[in-house]
Amino acid sequence: MxxxxxxxxxxxxxxxxxxxxxxxxxxxxxxxxxxxxxxxxxxxxxxxxxxxxxxxxxxxxxxxxxxxxxxxxxxxxxxxxxxxxxxxxxxxxxxxxxxxxxxxxxxxxxxxxxxxxxxxxxxxxxxxxxxxxxxxxxxxxxxxxxxxxxxxxxxxxxxxxxxxxxxxxxxxxxxxxxxxxxxxxxxxxxxxxxxxxxxLKKHQNETLSHYIQEIEPGISENKLRPILTFADGDQIAALRYLDDMEQEDSIENTVLSFLRGTVNFEKRPSKNINELIETALFVANQKREYQILFLEHLNHFFSELVVFKFTQTSTAQENYQKALQYFSAQVEVDQIEFAQQEIDKIYSIVDTPALSKFYFISLALKLCKAMSRKEFLIHHKYL
Ligand SMILES: [Zn+2]
Missing domain, CATH: 3.40.50.300 (P-loop containing nucleotide triphosphate hydrolases)
Known part of the structure; x- marks a missing residue:
């Protein structure tokens, strides 16, 4: 070396x-x-x-x-x-x-x-x-x-x-x-x-940007931006995100399905719940590294959401923008914090080869409650 x-x-x-x-x-x-x-x-x-x-x-x-x-x-x-x-x-x-x-x-x-x-x-x-x-x-x-x-x-x-x-x-x-x-x-x-x-300091966006362009010549600005935001100066995270974008069934899409499933929990539309449980089971059936990436992406979405709430701008991929707009109007910062804490809890126990469906269904249901103001307040009242 x-x-x-x-x-x-x-x-x-x-x-x-x-x-x-x-x-x-x-x-x-x-x-x-x-x-x-x-x-x-x-x-x-x-x-x-x-x-x-x-x-x-x-x-x-x-x-x-x-x-x-x-x-x-x-x-x-x-x-x-x-x-x-x-x-x-x-x-x-x-x-x-x-x-x-x-x-x-x-x-x-x-x-x-x-x-x-x-x-x-x-x-x-x-x-x-x-x-x-x-x-x-x-x-x-x-x-x-x-x-x-x-x-x-x-x-x-x-x-x-x-x-x-x-x-x-x-x-x-x-x-x-x-x-x-x-x-x-x-x-x-x-x-x-x-x-x-x-x-060691995190890499500057300019450095990572050159690096990604060498691997993927001609990559569009729209694709590059979310990679840099997600990576936050980390070369390994940038590579993982880039790999994921190239998959047909990308983690971003899985995260979106998961998030869609948490919408309108109190009214419990069966379509949403079905999508949520299906997604949770899908993630539970993946390998450990996929599960970790999924949790990282989910957490990243909520970090972006906080930024979006205050600035109404985001560097996220186009398909995330709609979700950001939707959730930004629906949830308050304390709900986002709660959601991130729940994700962190699972993240801290990912020391098994792959987490079982129990964890992802439990996370799904907690996020449902976190994303509904009414359910969130009820939950906290009795904590
Ligand atoms: Zn030498």
């Missing part, structure tokens, strides 16, 4: 190169940000730059033996630890799959991709990794340079394994920690304080 392979993040790339070339390189680096901002990719490019034998002031060479080994995740002095799926399962077992994913997706992937690839659930960095990580730092480097331990999704460490982070307090010379996290919320302050933290 070279810096040049990664979208944007120019300021951070420059800063990392400066640090790599300084005589006092910090021994622990933490890269923080959504994976769609390029967080893992930047961390890997940094490691490659450190090892490169022919680096210049902008990037590693990509050609020397060190670059080749680091770039294919085959360097004997660079160790990778990441979340696995089963108790006592070591990263080592899954390294071929991790290598493939880094290579195919240019390190732009997140835990959803990782779970989907393996059709698994229950992600954690297991306690059994402790000894592996200690070994990394207790042995001499094989090629005479740095010994590097990369930990992807460090916030997913099981409790016990936090012990190994004690090494951060007494680093060996020439050993480097490269920690990669989506957020620092669950990381101990004592760990954070010992790391040089690099925060």
């Amino acid at each position: 070279q810096f040049n392979d990664i979208l944007g993040q120019d300021v951070l790339k420059k800063e990392l190169i400066k640090q790599a070339n300084s005589s006092r390189l910090h021994h622990a680096h933490m890269f923080v940000g959504k994976m769609g901002f390029g967080t893992l990719a930047v961390a890997l490019a940094f490691v490659q730059y450190l090892f490169c034998e022919n680096k210049n002031e902008n990037d590693s060479c990509g050609e020397c033996p060190q670059c080749k080994k680091v770039g294919t995740l085959n360097h004997p002095d660079v160790h990778y630890t990441f979340p696995t799926f089963k108790d006592k399962q070591k990263s080592e077992e899954l390294i071929p799959s991790f290598r493939n994913m880094v290579s195919e997706k240019k390190a732009i992937f997140d835990t959803n991709d990782w779970l989907s690839e393996h059709k698994e659930k229950n992600l954690k960095i297991r306690n059994v990794e402790i000894q592996e990580i200690l070994n990394t730092f207790n042995t001499y480097s094989l090629e005479g340079g740095f010994r590097v331990q990369v930990i992807w999704m460090v916030e997913m460490l099981e409790k016990e394994i936090n012990k190994i982070l004690k090494i951060l307090e007494e680093p060996n010379p020439d050993s480097l920690f490269i920690l990669v996290a989506q957020s620092t919320d669950f990381i101990l302050p004592t760990v954070l304080s010992r790391c040089n933290i690099h925060k």
